Amino acid sequence: MTSNNRYLSSQKWDLLLKSLPFKLPITIIGYSVLNQPIYAHKLGNGKIKVLLWSQMHGNESTTTRALLGLLSHLGSTSGARLIEGLTLMIIPQLNPDGSSAYTRLNANKIDLNRDALDLTQPESLALREVFESFSPDFCFNLHGQRSVFAAGKGGKPATLSFLSPAANEQRSNTPPRVKAMQIIALIHKNLQHHIPDQIGRYDDTFNPNCVGDYFTSLGVPTILYEAGHNGLDYDRDFSKEMTLSALILALNSIEDKSYLNHSPAAYYQIPENEKDYVDILIKKVDVKTETGLFKNQELAVLYQEEKIGEKVFFRPIYHSFSEKTGLLGHRVLDAEEILKVSEVKFLEGETIDIF
Template identity: 45%
Template sequence: MEIEQLKSLYLKSKENALNGRYITNNNIKPLLDNLTSKFEVDVIGKSVLNKPIYGVKVGTGEKRILMWSQMHGNESTTTKALFDLFNALSTENDLDYVLEACTLYFIPILNPDGAEAYTRINANEIDLNRDAQNRSQPESKVLRAIYESFKPHYCYNLHGQRTIFSAGKANKSAIVSFLSPAQDESCTITENRKVSMEIIAKMNEMLQNIIPEQVGVYDDAFNINCVGDTFQTENVPTILFEAGHYPNDYDREQTRALIFMSYLTSLDYISQNNVDGKKFKGYALIPENEKQFFDIIIRNVSGYGEDVLDIAIQFKEVLTEGSLNFVPIVEKIEKLNGFYGHKELDANRGKVLDVNGVKLSEGNENVIVILNNEEIALNLK
């Protein structure tokens, strides 16, 4: 699909009822109720706290694709993009070929308790993406049951990543990341992995036109307890999607558009091709993610040692009475050569103090600092 066509589809299909990062069952239930008759919507299980887990099925094609989002409850960007995709599939006749070639099954929020509490873990404090083998949690059992009954040919494991990640070691934020998970300890490039690598390479080819050098891949160290690794070992090509940080986009609305375009690019490619893994080599061109970023770096600060140092600030996402706040926390006070800030300030060898005139300390919350006798607000506005 052409870039301009993808952008146009996004603008027409964006689900305006979903905004920001705090997305729960309460947000998606009215939208599920209003889906067209093309879609089958069911309650496929319950969470630890007895919240419904919804499944959505659409399409009649032979190629079966299973996608699940918010396995980690505080990673909602891919969920927003799913509802944008639902709108596109509902209204755009030009996309009917996808539904004729494929049958798609979605679990929009696998971890509704974690979504409501805005936590990575579920209500039993278990990371569902480390529960693939034990399947100790009801949410894990729901996903496995759908996987076994639907028998997908492809799996999409949909996540969000922190602002710390760079695409390689360069001053380039990893806005979107992928992974073709390993299926053995040796991380062998198997025929199965090549299929998911080929699809990722196709999505990367599209994204390079919009966010050049800002796509990354994760380390493929094998962990059989991870859902993607488990499904890959069972010879189902699996793709990890990670929605990352676009400059000044802490609500992840720009990233949402890129994830939507990635969904459509992959579905278009699968629909129209026999993906055999022969075109997998483009995957190796994508740099591996590194942890080179902080949300804010204040450079060249004096008064914290014999030489000037840098102060790194990282936002902590805190849910307060249903509202998500980004709280500035002092992460490091040291020379941060080779690291980058999404926002950088230069103290020019001046002092940086808290509002009480005291030096900052690692681990402390500081919404406002005094920089060269001027108050600077560090929180998002």
């Protein structure tokens, strides 16, 4: 299986921006390890300042595509009203090298979301300098998550997940953290009729090397967005639309301060992300290993993403098997019905080539 959408290089993004019916203000905020420019777009003249960045992890492109929708919305009448009250600084691809290579890491193989304190990478420095010069009132840290997450134990796939990062080891409800919680609670409530029980909440263990935790500790509410999975939509078009809705909801609520009507308690009621899904679960399969033949098992398969040309290929890889894995599958197959063979031979980590 392949996706045409998930790979979003800086060249492809440039082409998408050119499709907008208006000219976008553009500045270069720094250069990547491989000397690609890192662009930012400043829009609006409002008092409240919001800094948004995406593709800090280069293979997480869904939120960047949602940003294209946001930019398009800002060109509409209701969107234009939004940027009368807000000033937005949008960095669509903080990690252009990783975006071009389809990797989480930058060209020095560093995770930029673990470099907030050390600032060893040019991309981290570029973000920090914008943070200091723009001095945002709110930050949106935009990511994409793997297909493994459920919204709560045994729940539906987490099509979107959020975190109001902790600002200290005690994970206390500091005032900036509470603001981010209130905004997430508002998004959660308003998206329930679109994605009922499909929004998850991330673990809030404090890690000051993560940008969101660090910025929150400096007093700026920072919302982590994670565009996730739904059904068999490996292009993630649906979660892109949900991310866009969640962006517009959050920005509107910051502009009109309606997030203040929501409580941190509602945030804590959002189910936590659980690693409950695999991409394919095959039932009633006989599995042959070096130690013997195991009858009537469940076999769990995960896709490994690989960039081939301009596409992302999803390679099925063995995950685990047992009589009852306790896992959920985005696809559930019955080996007797679906497969020509009822025995699967494999080695751990091996590609399963029956799909």
